[in-house]
Amino acid sequence: xxxxxxxxxxxxxxxxxxxxxxxxxxxxxxxxxxxxxxxxxxxxxxxxxxxxxxxxxxxxxxxxxxxxxxxxxxxxxxxxxxxxxxxxxxxxxxxxxxxxxxxxxxxxxxxxxxxxxxxxxxxxx
Amino acid sequence: xxxxxxxxxxxxxxxxxxxxxxxxxxxxxxxxxxxxxxxxxxxxxxxxxxxxxxxxxxxxxxxxxxxxxxxxxxxxxxxxxxxxxxxxxxxxxxxxxxxxxxxxxxxxxxxxxxxxxxxxxxxxxxxxxxxxxxxxxxxxxxxxxxxxxxxxxxxxxxxxxxxxxxxxxxxxxxxxxxxxxxxxxxxxxxxxxxxxxxx
Numbered sequence: 001x002x003x004x005x006x007x008x009x010x011x012x013x014x015x016x017x018x019x020x021x022x023x024x025x026x027x028x029x030x031x032x033x034x035x036x037x038x039x040x041x042x043x044x045x046x047x048x049x050x051x052x053x054x055x056x057x058x059x060x061x062x063x064x065x066x067x068x069x070x071x072x073x074x075x076x077x078x079x080x081x082x083x084x085x086x087x088x089x090x091x092x093x094x095x096x097x098x099x100x101x102x103x104x105x106x107x108x109x110x111x112x113x114x115x116x117x118x119x120x121x122x123x124x125x
Numbered sequence: 126x127x128x129x130x131x132x133x134x135x136x137x138x139x140x141x142x143x144x145x146x147x148x149x150x151x152x153x154x155x156x157x158x159x160x161x162x163x164x165x166x167x168x169x170x171x172x173x174x175x176x177x178x179x180x181x182x183x184x185x186x187x188x189x190x191x192x193x194x195x196x197x198x199x200x201x202x203x204x205x206x207x208x209x210x211x212x213x214x215x216x217x218x219x220x221x222x223x224x225x226x227x228x229x230x231x232x233x234x235x236x237x238x239x240x241x242x243x244x245x246x247x248x249x250x251x252x253x254x255x256x257x258x259x260x261x262x263x264x265x266x267x268x269x270x271x272x273x274x275x276x277x278x279x280x281x282x283x284x285x286x287x288x289x290x291x292x293x294x295x296x297x298x299x300x301x302x303x304x305x306x307x308x309x310x311x312x313x314x315x316x317x318x319x320x321x322x323x324x
Contacts, residue, residue: 058126103128104185114177118184119126 050095051124054102057088099124127188134192135287139203139280144216146275147204148234153271153288154197155231155239158263164190166244166260170253176309179250179302183257186295193288198229200284251310254303258296265292 045053064081071077096102100112102124117123153159167187174180205213205227213222220236231239245256268289275281 114181118171118180120172 047095047099050091054088054091054095057084057091060084061088127191133196133199134189135196135284137196137199137203137284139200139278141278141280142204142206142208142212143278143281144205144208144213144218146278146281147201148216148218148221149274150197150204150271150281150285151201151229151232152234153264153267154194154201154229156233156237156267157243158260158267159231159233159239159243160190160194160197160264161231161239162243163187163260163264164194165241166246167257169244169246170257173246173248173250173253174302174306175250176305178305179254182298182302186298189291189295193291196284196288200281201229202227204281250306251303254299254306257299258303261292261296261299265289265296268292 061081061084064077064084068074068077068081092102096106100116101108104113119125155161164187167183167190171180171183171187174183205218208216208227210222213219213227221230221232224230233239245253247253247256268285272282272285272289275285
């Protein structure tokens with residue numbers, strides 16, 4: 001029963017959420033965690049810095065996903081996954097509004113999907 | 126790169142097993158005009174396209190074909206999952222069962238394993254797009270044959286009809302991309318003499 005609580009978004013997760021929010025407000029710069037937000041001001045990030053962060057988060061989410069597939073009850077990993085997914089969502093949203101869509105699911109007023117060079121032409125890197 | 130969405134592009138919900146149908150439908154999984162060949166063809170050809178529209182259409186159709194591959198796999202899986210050994214034998218799937226059980230293996234209806242020889246990358250955008258147009262028509266024709274063979278099973282017919290329609294849309298889009306590439310290649314080229322630029 002405990003196991004199920006951890007796996008689903010039950011009350012256990014709310015605790016994690018609170019912890020995470022506290023963590024977030026208390027520690028803006030660095031700690032033992034090398035995935036903590038980068039030092040530069042979030043609003044002054046260059047395009048390259050934003051993309052670098054998006055790629056880091058993307059890889060971390062993929063890696064945590066694989067790990068969680070075989071370790072579904074690992075609370076620390078679930079907490080990290082939640083944290084990175086949230087930041088990924090916010091950052092990709094911000095990036096895409098300025099630099100154009102990264103996925104076909106991102107809405108545009110004009111069709112910007114074909115504007116940028118493709119990744120195999122060193123676009124978005 | 127790709128991310129996985131935990132949804133099928135169009136629902137597959139087959140209530141009765143029927144390995145006879147799985148035996149033929151698997152051709153659209155790993156056969157010569159199947160979804161795997163289609164996806165690999167477009168996703169390999171996209172690198173060599175001369176304009177943005179053609180790159181985008183190959184990239185995006187190649188991506189959709191992966192979703193179709195999953196749908197065809199789901200159809201084959203649901204048609205064989207709870208089949209009895211008698212049903213499997215009666216369907217002529219004894220040899221398949223010997224090597225693959227009821228896993229979904231990329232092969233043609235005749236049992237030929239998937240091969241990259243099904244696809245071409247000719248180093249020529251016009252030749253490649255013409256091949257893509259032909260591929261869509263062959264896939265449409267294959268789906269029509271499968272629809273004939275599955276006429277008594279509405280659960281199977283429904284997703285097959287959807288997949289057939291998608292081939293027609295893809296054919297249309299490839300035709301438009303081809304026209305764009307032809308126009309681009311037919312444009313007059315102007316050259317500037319560098320000696321005159323600094324004067």
